[in-house]
Amino acid sequence: MEADLITIGDEILIGQIVDTNSAWMAQKLNDEGINIRQITSISDQPDHIMATLCESGSKAAIVLVTGGLGPTKDDRTKSALCTFFGTHLTENKDVLEHIIQLLTPRGVVINNLNREQALVPATATVLTNKQGTAPGLWFDHEGTVFVFMPGVPFEMKYLMEFEVLPRIQQIFNTLTITHRTVLIQGLPESMLAERIEDWEDNLPESIRLAYLPSPQSMKLRLSARGKDKVYLTKLIEQEIEKLSKIIPDYIYGYEEESLAGNLGKMLIIRNMTVSVAESCTGGNISHFFTSNPGSSAYFKGGIVAYSNEIKSKILGIDPEIIAKRGAVSKEVVEAMAVSANQLFNTDFAIATSGIAGPDGGTPEKPVGTVWIAVAGAGMVVSKVYNFGDNRERTIIRSSQTGLNMLRLLLLKKDSL
Amino acid sequence: MEADLITIGDEILIGQIVDTNSAWMAQKLNDEGINIRQITSISDQPDHIMATLCESGSKAAIVLVTGGLGPTKDDRTKSALCTFFGTHLTENKDVLEHIIQLLTPRGVVINNLNREQALVPATATVLTNKQGTAPGLWFDHEGTVFVFMPGVPFEMKYLMEFEVLPRIQQIFNTLTITHRTVLIQGLPESMLAERIEDWEDNLPESIRLAYLPSPQSMKLRLSARGKDKVYLTKLIEQEIEKLSKIIPDYIYGYEEESLAGNLGKMLIIRNMTVSVAESCTGGNISHFFTSNPGSSAYFKGGIVAYSNEIKSKILGIDPEIIAKRGAVSKEVVEAMAVSANQLFNTDFAIATSGIAGPDGGTPEKPVGTVWIAVAGAGMVVSKVYNFGDNRERTIIRSSQTGLNMLRLLLLKKDSL
Numbered sequence: 001m002e003a004d005l006i007t008i009g010d011e012i013l014i015g016q017i018v019d020t021n022s023a024w025m026a027q028k029l030n031d032e033g034i035n036i037r038q039i040t041s042i043s044d045q046p047d048h049i050m051a052t053l054c055e056s057g058s059k060a061a062i063v064l065v066t067g068g069l070g071p072t073k074d075d076r077t078k079s080a081l082c083t084f085f086g087t088h089l090t091e092n093k094d095v096l097e098h099i100i101q102l103l104t105p106r107g108v109v110i111n112n113l114n115r116e117q118a119l120v121p122a123t124a125t126v127l128t129n130k131q132g133t134a135p136g137l138w139f140d141h142e143g144t145v146f147v148f149m150p151g152v153p154f155e156m157k158y159l160m161e162f163e164v165l166p167r168i169q170q171i172f173n174t175l176t177i178t179h180r181t182v183l184i185q186g187l188p189e190s191m192l193a194e195r196i197e198d199w200e201d202n203l204p205e206s207i208r209l210a211y212l213p214s215p216q217s218m219k220l221r222l223s224a225r226g227k228d229k230v231y232l233t234k235l236i237e238q239e240i241e242k243l244s245k246i247i248p249d250y251i252y253g254y255e256e257e258s259l260a261g262n263l264g265k266m267l268i269i270r271n272m273t274v275s276v277a278e279s280c281t282g283g284n285i286s287h288f289f290t291s292n293p294g295s296s297a298y299f300k301g302g303i304v305a306y307s308n309e310i311k312s313k314i315l316g317i318d319p320e321i322i323a324k325r326g327a328v329s330k331e332v333v334e335a336m337a338v339s340a341n342q343l344f345n346t347d348f349a350i351a352t353s354g355i356a357g358p359d360g361g362t363p364e365k366p367v368g369t370v371w372i373a374v375a376g377a378g379m380v381v382s383k384v385y386n387f388g389d390n391r392e393r394t395i396i397r398s399s400q401t402g403l404n405m406l407r408l409l410l411l412k413k414d415s416l
Numbered sequence: 417m418e419a420d421l422i423t424i425g426d427e428i429l430i431g432q433i434v435d436t437n438s439a440w441m442a443q444k445l446n447d448e449g450i451n452i453r454q455i456t457s458i459s460d461q462p463d464h465i466m467a468t469l470c471e472s473g474s475k476a477a478i479v480l481v482t483g484g485l486g487p488t489k490d491d492r493t494k495s496a497l498c499t500f501f502g503t504h505l506t507e508n509k510d511v512l513e514h515i516i517q518l519l520t521p522r523g524v525v526i527n528n529l530n531r532e533q534a535l536v537p538a539t540a541t542v543l544t545n546k547q548g549t550a551p552g553l554w555f556d557h558e559g560t561v562f563v564f565m566p567g568v569p570f571e572m573k574y575l576m577e578f579e580v581l582p583r584i585q586q587i588f589n590t591l592t593i594t595h596r597t598v599l600i601q602g603l604p605e606s607m608l609a610e611r612i613e614d615w616e617d618n619l620p621e622s623i624r625l626a627y628l629p630s631p632q633s634m635k636l637r638l639s640a641r642g643k644d645k646v647y648l649t650k651l652i653e654q655e656i657e658k659l660s661k662i663i664p665d666y667i668y669g670y671e672e673e674s675l676a677g678n679l680g681k682m683l684i685i686r687n688m689t690v691s692v693a694e695s696c697t698g699g700n701i702s703h704f705f706t707s708n709p710g711s712s713a714y715f716k717g718g719i720v721a722y723s724n725e726i727k728s729k730i731l732g733i734d735p736e737i738i739a740k741r742g743a744v745s746k747e748v749v750e751a752m753a754v755s756a757n758q759l760f761n762t763d764f765a766i767a768t769s770g771i772a773g774p775d776g777g778t779p780e781k782p783v784g785t786v787w788i789a790v791a792g793a794g795m796v797v798s799k800v801y802n803f804g805d806n807r808e809r810t811i812i813r814s815s816q817t818g819l820n821m822l823r824l825l826l827l828k829k830d831s832l
Contacts, residue, residue, distance in 0.1 A: 011628050013452040015442030016597065016637055019435055022457070026431030036429040038464075041438070041455035048454075103606070111610050133606075152629065154806060181432065190519070190549075194527050212427050213568065221432055276720075282706025283699035286720040290698025293774050293807055301726040304692075304702040304718040306711070310760060314717070314730075344726060358709050390570060391709055 001172055002037040003029050004056035008049060008068040008077055009151060012041045021066050021156055028160060032168060033176040034062065044068050046080040053084050057144040062168065067151035069117075069134040078121065081148065085139055087123040092135070095126060099133045124148075127163040131155045136163055145171070177225045178232040182240060183253040183262075184218040185404045192218060196246055204235060215396045217252070217259065252407060259403045260288035260295075266410055267298035267347075274406065275344030276302035277315055277336040279327065280354035280370055284399045300344045305336065315339040328353050328365055330373075334382050337375035348376030348409070350402040356391045370398045374405045377413050381405065417588055418453040419445050420472035424465060424484040424493055425567060428457045437482050437572055444576060448584060449592040450478065460484050462496040469500050473560040478584065483567035485533075485550040494537065497564065501555055503539040508551070511542060515549045540564075543579040547571045552579055561587070593641045594648040598656060599669040599678075600634040601820045608634060612662055620651060631812045633668070633675065668823060675819045676704035676711075682826055683714035683763075690822065691760030692718035693731055693752040695743065696770035696786055700815045716760045721752065731755040744769050744781055746789075750798050753791035764792030764825070766818040772807045786814045790821045793829050797821065 005025055011017045022039045029036060037060050042048045044067075056063045068077030082088055096118035100110055108114075117133045120126055127136030127147075132155040137148040147164050149156045184192065189211055193200075200209055206226055212219035222239060224232040244251055253262040267274055276285045286302040289295050305311040308327055312319045317335050325331045336351035354370025361367035367389045373382035385401060387394040421441055427433045438455045445452060453476050458464045460483075472479045484493030498504055512534035516526055524530075533549045536542055543552030543563075548571040553564040563580050565572045600608065605627055609616075616625055622642055628635035638655060640648040660667055669678040683690055692701045702718040705711050721727040724743055728735045733751050741747045752767035770786025777783035783805045789798035801817060803810040 010624075010626055010639075011637075012439065013442055013455065014446055014595070014637070014639070015439040015444075015452075016626075016628055016635065017630070018439045019455075023428065023431040023434045026429055028431075030430055036431075039429065039435075039455075039457035106604075108604060108606060109610075111606065113609050114606055154809070179430070188522070188524060190524060190527065190529055193529050194525075208426075210426055210432075212432055214433070219432070221427075221430070223426075223430070278699075278702075282711070282715075283694075283702025283718060283720070284706075286694075286699025286722075287703045290700075290720070290722065290772075291808070291811070293772075295698070296722055299698075299722055301722045301730070302699060302720040304699070304706070304720070306702075306706065306715055306717045310717040313761075314759065343730065345729075356706075356709075392707070393570070395707070 001033065001062075002035050002060045003062035003064060004037055004060040005039045006052055006056060006063065006065045007039075007041045007151065008044050008065060010043050011067075013043055021151065021153055024153070024157065025064060025066075025160060028165060029062075030177055030179065032165065032172075034168070034172070035177070044076045046076060046083065049077065049080040050084050053146065057142065057146065061144060061172070063144060063146045064164070065146065065148045066156050069148060069150040077148070078119070081124075081137070082121050085121060085123055085141060087121045089119040090122045091118050092120045092126055093118075094128070095120065095135050098128060098135075102133060127159055129155055129159055130162075131158040138164075138167070176227070176229045176232065177223060178229060178236060179221055179223045180236045180240060181212075181255050182220040182222070182243065182251055183255075183257060183259070184220065184247070184250045185252050185259065185400065187218060187247065187250050189213050189218065192247070196243065199239075199242055199246055203239060206232070207236065207239060215393045216400060249408065249411065252404065258288065258292065259400055259407070260285075261292040263403050263407050263410075264289065264292055264295055264298050266407065270410065272347040273298050273300050273344075275300050275340045275346040275349045277340035277349060277351040278302060278304050279306060279311070279336070279352055280356045281352045281395055281399045281402070282306060282356075284395050285350060285352070285402055288399055288403065300346050303340060303343070311336065315343070326365070328355055328369060328371055330371055330382050330384070333371040333373040334375070334380045337373040337382075338380060341375045346376075348374060348406055350374050350406055352398050352402055354394070354398060356394045357389055358391065368394055370394065372398060372402045372405060374402070374409050376409070379409070381409060417449065417478075418451050418476045419478035419480060420453055420476040421455045422468055422472060422479065422481045423455075423457045423567065424460050424481060426459050427483075427567075429459055437567065437569055440569070440573065441480060441482075441576060444581060445478075446593055446595065448581065448588075450584070450588070451593070460492045462492060462499065465493065465496040466500050469562065473558065473562065477560060477588070479560060479562045480580070481562065481564045482572050485564060485566040493564070494535070497540075497553070498537050501537060501539055501557060503537045505535040506538045507534050508536045508542055509534075510544070511536065511551050514544060514551075518549060543575055545571055545575055546578075547574040554580075554583070592643065592645045592648065593639060594645060594652060595637060595639050596652045596656060597628075597671050598636040598638070598659065598667055599671075599673060599675070600636065600663070600666045601668050601675065601816065603634060603663065603666050605629050605634065608663070608666075612659065615655075615658055615662055619655060622648070623652065623655060631809045632816060665824065665827065668820065674704065674708065675816055675823070676701075677708040679819050679823050679826075680705065680708055680711055680714050682823065686826065688763040689714050689716050689760075691716050691756045691762040691765045693756035693765060693767040694718060694720050695722060695727070695752070695768055696772045697768045697811055697815045697818070698722060698772075700811050701766060701768070701818055704815055704819065716762050719756060719759070727752065731759070742781070744771055744785060744787055746787060746798050746800070749787035749789040750791070750796045753789040753798075754796060757791045762792075764790060764822055766790050766822055768814050768818055770810070770814060772810045773805055774807065784810055786810065788814060788818045788821060790818070790825050792825070795825070797825060
């Protein structure tokens with residue numbers, strides 16, 4: 001069972017927005033055992049829309065299309081649909097009523113642009129979009145299901161979860177595919193590949209392995225396809241168990257879990273709290289913690305000490321040490337961690353001080369040099385890294401490395 | 417002149433990674449006056465790779481392909497290329513030498529996987545990849561240029577900027593396209609569309625307009641295509657000047673500029689500094705400021721006061737006020753802003769306190785309720801918002817709204 005995803009609109013082709021919808025939709029369809037054959041981004045030229053619908057419709061059983069259904073004038077999708085499906089636009093009273101009910105409480109005065117959204121192709125099944133004004137449109141056409149949704153992510157997600165996926169589940173009956181993703185910190189791709197080569201070579205035939213590197217972490221994805229979901233899940237679990245014995249401390253979690261979220265769970269179990277003192281990461285570690293719902297249970301807060309003056313005034317770092325050793329030094333970063341831990345009255349604190357760049361590097365401390373410390377449980381550990389000359393990557397990798405240092409410290413403490 | 421972009425690999429089809437490469441490449445090609453006809457994501461099945469290369473090669477003058485060239489075993493691209501271009505793999509000594517020089521200082525022991533990366537199709541022009549081990553591959557084939565690059569974003573970007581784009585500039589001579597993006601805060605899409613309807617209807621024929629909404633901001637993109645770049649640029653500038661008179665205070669910047677970066681420039685010009693006291697935004701405003709190179713010139717730091725205890729202990733908020741009014745209140749958020757301003761000795765401070773959810777809402781203060789304050793220049797302004805029940809969106813929109821409140825205050829101060 002295969003599906004094609006199509007996005008319509010110049011925004012993606014021109015590089016103004018990144019297509020995050022397709023990744024989300026692909027995951028959801030995979031969970032239903034539906035394979036994505038191809039993802040295609042095209043402009044809103046009617047000819048190109050129709051050619052692509054024709055091509056995808058001839059190869060895939062399901063074609064999901066996003067974009068081209070907003071309230072503004074850059075949308076030419078609906079008239080192309082009418083031509084392709086051989087129908088015409090007609091006003092849908094339910095959609096109009098819904099638009100009025102949705103916009104009036106928000107203080108938006110209904111205008112012609114809003115009203116035009118109630119015009120839908122006559123042969124479409126209308127899918128109510130509770131999150132916005134543009135409805136979803138469902139067509140059964142020559143043995144293929146075509147669904148059109150707005151490109152706004154939370155509207156598309158609502159329609160997928162409450163309208164599209166339930167219908168697909170009902171109509172199609174497919175093979176199942178099971179994925180499991182292993183999240184890894186601290187091993188470069190080629191070293192990882194060598195460490196796990198034997199394990200990889202001996203994987204069962206029904207399992208496929210993929211390496212997915214990113215600045216956040218290294219991911220290994222295991223996929224198994226077959227009839228029996230329970231069996232496949234068990235098969236994957238057995239392989240992951242073997243893997244955990246080969247690279248135990250490098251695995252920090254599974255699936256979409258963030259390192260900060262996983263660390264949060266470890267802290268909750270231990271009834272412990274954490275704070276941060278950030279210089280070069282500039283609030284990003286706090287942001288990583290607080291992106292997780294429920295983080296207030298373990299994260300008490302942080303200081304972003306971006307200037308030396310603030311490092312001394314709020315964190316109480318001796319200005320002489322800063323002058324002598326530099327703000328990017330073992331002494332300063334360790335003092336920052338110890339001070340945050342006291343100030344916030346937490347069990348552990350993470351501190352960072354580095355040169356994110358592009359300016360501020362010296363021959364001894366080039367751009368990318370970052371000192372990271374973790375204080376707590378009567379210990380202070382610190383280490384210096386070089387994360388290279390990309391500011392964004394240095395901020396992310398410093399943050400993840402600091403979180404990972406605390407994770408390893410918690411594991412070490414458990415084993416004492 | 418048209419180009420097709422192709423990404424190879426299961427990662428995107430399975431939704432495990434979002435395709436950010438295509439957006440970046442599309443922008444760069446657009447700047448050269450090259451239109452993107454289609455972006456296609458496919459798996460690493462040799463048949464599908466070859467069919468897609470054939471299809472794109474028949475429609476576009478340039479085909480840029482990313483993915484499928486990493487050091488690990490999920491890559492089958494190279495053998496498909498050999499079949500498609502009718503050639504064979506051969507070891508390239510320069511590539512091997514480069515791999516050894518790159519990995520040895522990093523402490524990576526060269527293994528067979530690394531060594532295999534030095535095997536390249538015999539008819540390819542090899543593009544040296546200074547950022548990684550997989551080289552770029554360039555083919556001239558039946559009137560079309562095909563380029564293959566690794567999918568790791570910073571490696572692809574390096575190859576594009578230093579190898580691919582310079583060659584494309586040399587070989588092709590094309591029509592030019594000029595874009596300008598206007599960044600807007602504080603107007604919903606349909607209200608904006610109505611406000612600017614007359615202006616939009618009277619745009620010159622060579623200019624196209626697109627609405628690009630996101631949680632960060634609303635973007636309006638004007639695109640003009642023609643022969644004379646100087647003329648097109650002037651034409652767009654004239655239209656933007658008219659637009660600025662219709663919605664003056666809502667426009668905060670242009671192009672890729674972030675609101676925090678723009679605000680930073682405004683602060684530098686005024687020789688002023690800023691600090692933050694964040695509760696519900698949890699470090700994200702600090703992160704937005706410090707994502708900009710040079711932010712230490714105006715951003716002195718921040719407190720993430722995620723617990724009431726820390727709001728009192730570090731920011732000195734009277735616990736009685738918190739008990740009486742709640743942490744999410746006008747009184748508390750204003751006191752937070754005033755306190756941060758004093759503590760950091762800055763000219764302005766932004767404070768947030770809200771319920772990002774999913775828990776913590778009440779009938780009076782539902783999830784999404786956020787109080788935001790700005791203190792400075794002898795004033796404190798504050799306002800309550802509701803950003804809905806998506807935690808991530810609430811964090812982003814609260815951050816952007818706080819930054820925008822300070823921007824408006826600076827403008828107001830200028831006009832006094």
